Amino acid sequence: MVLRMRVSVIVVLLFVGWVQSVYAHHVLGRPSYSLSEGSNTPPSMQVETQIGKYFVTYMVFPAFPKPNEQGRVNLYIKRIKDGKTFQGQVSFTVMDDSWFSSNEELLGVQNPDDNVFRQGFLFKKAGHYLIRAQFSADKEPYIIDFPLRIGSPFPVGPVGLTVGVIFFMLVAVNVMLRKRIRTLKTKRHRDEAAGMAEG
Amino acid sequence: MYLSSFSLNFFVLDAGNAMHHPGVPVSLAQAALLVMSLVLAWYLRSPGRLPVSACAAGSSVTGAGPGAGSMPAWLLRLMRNYRLLVTMRVLVASFFLLIVYAGLFGTPYPARNMATVMTWTVWWTVVVLAVIFVGSLWCAVCPWDNIAAWLVKRRLWRRQSAPYSLALRVPRVFRNVGLAALAFIVLSWFELGYGITLSPYATAVLALLLVVAATVSMLVFERRSFCRYVCPVGRTLGFYSHVSVTALRPIDPAVCADCKTLECYHGTAQVDPCPTQLVIGRTKQNTYCISCGNCVVACPHQNVGWRLRMPGSESMHAHATTAEAMFVLTLLSLSLFHGVTMLPVWEPGINTLSRFLSELGLYYNTYLASFSLVMLVCLVLPWLLYFGVVRLAWFFSGRRGSAQQWFADLSFVLIPVAFFYHVAHNLAHLARETHGLSGVLLNPAGWGALPLTGAEKHSRHLNPLIDQEVVFVLQVVLVIAGFWLSARIAHSQVRKLATNRNQAQAGGQSRGLFPVLLFVFLLSGFGLWLLMQPMAMRGG
Numbered sequence: 001m002v003l004r005m006r007v008s009v010i011v012v013l014l015f016v017g018w019v020q021s022v023y024a025h026h027v028l029g030r031p032s033y034s035l036s037e038g039s040n041t042p043p044s045m046q047v048e049t050q051i052g053k054y055f056v057t058y059m060v061f062p063a064f065p066k067p068n069e070q071g072r073v074n075l076y077i078k079r080i081k082d083g084k085t086f087q088g089q090v091s092f093t094v095m096d097d098s099w100f101s102s103n104e105e106l107l108g109v110q111n112p113d114d115n116v117f118r119q120g121f122l123f124k125k126a127g128h129y130l131i132r133a134q135f136s137a138d139k140e141p142y143i144i145d146f147p148l149r150i151g152s153p154f155p156v157g158p159v160g161l162t163v164g165v166i167f168f169m170l171v172a173v174n175v176m177l178r179k180r181i182r183t184l185k186t187k188r189h190r191d192e193a194a195g196m197a198e199g
Numbered sequence: 200m201y202l203s204s205f206s207l208n209f210f211v212l213d214a215g216n217a218m219h220h221p222g223v224p225v226s227l228a229q230a231a232l233l234v235m236s237l238v239l240a241w242y243l244r245s246p247g248r249l250p251v252s253a254c255a256a257g258s259s260v261t262g263a264g265p266g267a268g269s270m271p272a273w274l275l276r277l278m279r280n281y282r283l284l285v286t287m288r289v290l291v292a293s294f295f296l297l298i299v300y301a302g303l304f305g306t307p308y309p310a311r312n313m314a315t316v317m318t319w320t321v322w323w324t325v326v327v328l329a330v331i332f333v334g335s336l337w338c339a340v341c342p343w344d345n346i347a348a349w350l351v352k353r354r355l356w357r358r359q360s361a362p363y364s365l366a367l368r369v370p371r372v373f374r375n376v377g378l379a380a381l382a383f384i385v386l387s388w389f390e391l392g393y394g395i396t397l398s399p400y401a402t403a404v405l406a407l408l409l410v411v412a413a414t415v416s417m418l419v420f421e422r423r424s425f426c427r428y429v430c431p432v433g434r435t436l437g438f439y440s441h442v443s444v445t446a447l448r449p450i451d452p453a454v455c456a457d458c459k460t461l462e463c464y465h466g467t468a469q470v471d472p473c474p475t476q477l478v479i480g481r482t483k484q485n486t487y488c489i490s491c492g493n494c495v496v497a498c499p500h501q502n503v504g505w506r507l508r509m510p511g512s513e514s515m516h517a518h519a520t521t522a523e524a525m526f527v528l529t530l531l532s533l534s535l536f537h538g539v540t541m542l543p544v545w546e547p548g549i550n551t552l553s554r555f556l557s558e559l560g561l562y563y564n565t566y567l568a569s570f571s572l573v574m575l576v577c578l579v580l581p582w583l584l585y586f587g588v589v590r591l592a593w594f595f596s597g598r599r600g601s602a603q604q605w606f607a608d609l610s611f612v613l614i615p616v617a618f619f620y621h622v623a624h625n626l627a628h629l630a631r632e633t634h635g636l637s638g639v640l641l642n643p644a645g646w647g648a649l650p651l652t653g654a655e656k657h658s659r660h661l662n663p664l665i666d667q668e669v670v671f672v673l674q675v676v677l678v679i680a681g682f683w684l685s686a687r688i689a690h691s692q693v694r695k696l697a698t699n700r701n702q703a704q705a706g707g708q709s710r711g712l713f714p715v716l717l718f719v720f721l722l723s724g725f726g727l728w729l730l731m732q733p734m735a736m737r738g739g
Contacts, residue, residue, distance in 0.1 A: 048650075141554070158303065162407045166350060166414050173418040177362050 051144055054137070055080050058146045065150055067126050073146075075117040075133055085115040090135045092119040094148075096127065107131070126151025219543060219733035220631050220660070223671045228731050231675045232724065235682045239720050242686045243713065275504045281496050285356045288345045295342035295406065297643055302403025305644030310635065310651040312399035313643035318406075319396040320632050324625040326432070327439065330618070331510070334443035335436040338489035343406075344426055347413035358471050366421040369428055375522035376434050380529045383431035384578070387533045391540045392570040423474035426489050433489060438527055439618045440485035441514045441611065442684060447479065447490055448506040455480025455502060463494035463503060470497040479503050484517045511684045514611035515691035521603060524610035528582050531617040531722070536577040538624050538729035545735070549573065581722075585613070588718040596697040596711030605696055609715060612689040616719060619681025620726035623674040627734055630670045634659040674730050682723040689715045 045063040049056055057076040065071035077086035092107040110117045123129070129148045134141065156164070277283065302314030309315040326337045338344070352359040389395045395402060416425035426433050440446065449455040463479040466472035473479070475487045479494045494503045519527075539545065552569040586606070593605045635655070642648060663670070693712045 143557075158404045158407050162411055165411050169415050169418050170350065173363075173365055176365060181362070 047146060049144070050080065051142055052137075052140065053079055053081065054086060054142065056133075056144060058131075058133075058144075060148060064152075065121075065123070065148075067123055067151055069122070071121050071123075073119045073121065073131055073148075075119070076115065077117070077135070085112060086135065086137060087112055088135055088137060090117045090133050093132045093134070094121070095130050095132065123150040219735055220627055221667070222731040222733050223674055223727070225731065227671055227675045228727050231679055231727055234679050235720060235723060238679075238683050238686055239716055242690050242716055278492070278505055279495050279501070281356065281492065284339060284492055287340050288342075289355070291340040292342040292346055292349075295346070299403045299406050301643040301645070302399040302401075302406070305399055306646065306648055307399060308645060308648060308650045309397045309399060311639065311642075311645030311648035313639050313645070314399035314402045314406075315396060316633075316636065316639045318402050319390075320628055321636070324629040326436065327618075327625055328622055328629070330436055330439045330443055331622070332444060334440040334446055334485055334490060335433070335488060336490045337436060338426065338433050339491050341426075341433070341489075343409045343413045343430075344423065344489075346410050347417050347425075350414055351417045357469050358466060360468075364417060364421070365419050367419055369420050369424045373428060375520060376428065376526040377522050378429045379431050379434040380522075380526045382429055383435065383526075383529060383533065386431050387536070388571065388574065391537065392567055392574065422472065422476060423489070427475040427487055434486070434526060435530060437486045437488065438523075438530060438614055439621075440488070441517075441614050442510045442618050443485065444510055445505050445507055446485055446513075447488060447492075447494065447503060448482070448508075449480050450502050450504050450506070452480065454500050458500070460499070462497040462499055466493065467497050472497075484513045486523065511615055511688055514614060514688045516695055517608070517611060518604075519607040519610055521607050524607045525582075527610040527613050527617070528585055529578065531613045532578045532581045534617045534621045534624070535581070535722075535726065535729065536574060538620070538726070538734075539577060541735045542729070542732050543735065584718065585610075588714045591714040592693060592711045593696075595714065596693065599697050608692050608696060609689070612685050612692060612715060612719060613722070615681045615684035615688065616722050616726065617681075619677040619684075620723075620729075623677040623726070623730055624734075626665075626670060626673060626677070627730075630665040630667075631660065631663045633664050634662055675727070678723055678727050678730065681726075682719060685719045685723070686716055689719060 045060045047058045049058075055078050057074075059074040059076075061072045061074070062069075073092065075090060077090070078084065079086065089109055089111055091109045093104055094107050095104040107119050107121055110119055117133075119131075127150055129150060131146045131148050133144045133146070136142065298314050298317055301312055305312045305314065329337065349355060352363050389401075389405070393401070395405060412429065413425045416429065417423065458480060461478055462470075464473050464477070471493050473493060474491055475489055477487060477494075479498075482488065549566065549569050552573070553565040556565040556568055589606045589609055590602060592609065593600075593602045635651075638648075639645070665673075689712060693715060697711050
């Protein structure tokens with residue numbers, strides 16, 4: 001009886017442990033398969049910041065775009081002082097966000113559309129990119145870099161990496177130490193045997 | 200105008216306007232300059248006469264220095280209690296793990312997350328401030344090293360008899376503080392350039408990286424090589440500990456002089472050996488002591504304990520290596536550089552340089568390129584100035600001894616200036632940016648918290664932890680104290696170096712002292728000027 005209970009508990013625990021986190025697959029009553037970058041309520045990623053006299057909101061649709069999948073950047077630029085939207089042009093460029101890389105490509109130059117600067121994109125390769133928005137206001141140039149990740153993130157997080165490296169090193173050093181001790185023992189036996197033979 | 204956010208996980212700015220803390224008033228700064236000028240004049244007028252305390256320091260066997268005294272017996276007993284130390288280590292490590300958790304899984308808003316608030320605003324300030332009273336005691340409870348030790352030795356305390364490390368010797372070329380200096384520069388670059396102080400995630404990743412580095416080092420190299428040769432925090436605290444009023448030293452130097460067994464160095468069956476390979480009876484400076492307390496517990500004569508002493512007394516006659524001098528110079532440069540990056544002109548200046556580099560065709564991440572360039576200049580400039588000053592001092596003193604020895608030993612003069620400026624600068628952060636600490640402690644990961652609003656920032660700005668006027672007075676007192684201690688050390692070191700082989704003539708010694716004192720005066724004056732400027736609030 002006790003054994004059966006234990007097994008049941010283990011089975012339940014395993015089942016609970018196996019369950020993956022589940023994401024909502026409906027947004028305002030629409031099924032997930034009908035969501036795209038053109039939808040009015042797709043999941044998005046948002047960054048808010050301020051630069052000079054402006055408050056800038058940057059949104060990416062979808063939140064984590066994949067290679068060969070349409071995406072869109074929305075930029076809202078408002079003057080901090082009076083909340084008025086910037087009415088000039090904004091140019092969007094993209095570059096590879098890896099060290100010592102300088103590949104740059106112009107995505108487009110956009111005018112405000114209903115107070116929003118919209119810029120579409122399509123990436124063929126997964127990776128980390130920088131979207132650079134540039135505009136000029138009050139005779140002063142403004143340059144803002146925003147991050148954009150295409151594709152899935154690295155599957156192992158910092159905790160996994162830390163545990164992995166430490167575990168690997170502990171095992172490796174342990175194996176080396178055992179080998180070293182074995183060699184020492186063998187050498188000692190050999191010396192003792194040689195001593196006895198001489199004696 | 201340029202703004203860069205390197206990664207969404209890493210860097211999210213709070214909303215609201217950037218705030219600046221006011222600087223020290225001109226009247227207070229003028230008073231400080233007057234006092235410093237009087238000190239300068241006093242030391243220049245009496246070059247041949249050495250302060251009584253400094254003479255005594257020279258004859259001190261232990262280096263505990265003049266005025267060294269034992270602490271009350273109950274306090275010594277408390278400090279010998281190893282269980283208390285282990286409990287503290289476990290508590291600090293638990294808190295550290297909570298910080299890592301909050302950083303990795305909590306809100307990205309830096310002012311709402313425990314990882315950034317506790318690490319950069321509280322810990323980094325308090326740990327430096329505490330050096331005055333307890334030296335490098337932080338190292339004794341340091342979570343990076345202790346977690347590494349627990350993982351590697353698989354026990355909380357007591358010596359592990361079975362071998363657990365390859366115990367290789369660190370290659371000779373790295374057996375100095377060069378790596379620690381490099382690590383400190385890299386850390387400062389990440390802190391001020393990359394903006395790690397604004398990213399809970401990056402702060403947590405850095406913490407884990409340090410644990411991995413300490414663990415790997417312990418598995419591969421002998422004793423605590425990471426602490427002795429690599430750790431930038433440990434070596435910073437070690438050098439700053441020269442101005443501490445306490446140190447772990449022999450209670451009776453004669454007992455140590457007669458000791459043949461050296462348990463403090465070798466350890467016992469129960470207690471680990473000294474992690475940084477020191478013999479406490481022969482220790483003459485605090486640079487490498489990590490205050491772990493092994494020597495206190497291991498000594499069969501109970502002859503090691505925390506001793507009171509005159510700040511800076513050991514630096515007056517100590518010798519340094521060239522690598523140690525380089526580390527001190529790095530420390531000084533980076534301390535002042537911290538202040539420079541928080542000036543109101545910093546951001547516009549860097550933006551202008553970024554734009555200039557951008558126009559040159561250096562398009563990618565010109566902000567970091569500009570930052571690195573200015574940082575390099577700020578690092579190298581004090582080195583060059585110091586080199587020139589040392590050459591002058593050596594030349595004016597009749598070229599006694601080697602110029603290299605002058606370069607190394609005179610570096611001790613810079614420690615008080617760097618340390619007291621660092622404390623004065625951090626005091627402003629501590630007083631004005633810890634207002635919402637209770638909220639962060641109650642919600643470490645900042646779940647559900649909104650970014651700091653402009654009104655909240657303003658409220659924090661108006662309600663500092665310590666009254667603004669008190670902060671100003673303390674900052675000025677600290678700068679004066681730093682200059683006074685530096686002048687004392689300069690006085691003794693120049694005298695020691697100038698009388699290295701032959702008795703020096705008073706005139707040569709005075710001429711040798713002049714450039715050094717003037718340099719220290721200018722450095723302190725620059726520190727004071729930085730404190731007079733409005734300072735950008737951490738986190739915008």
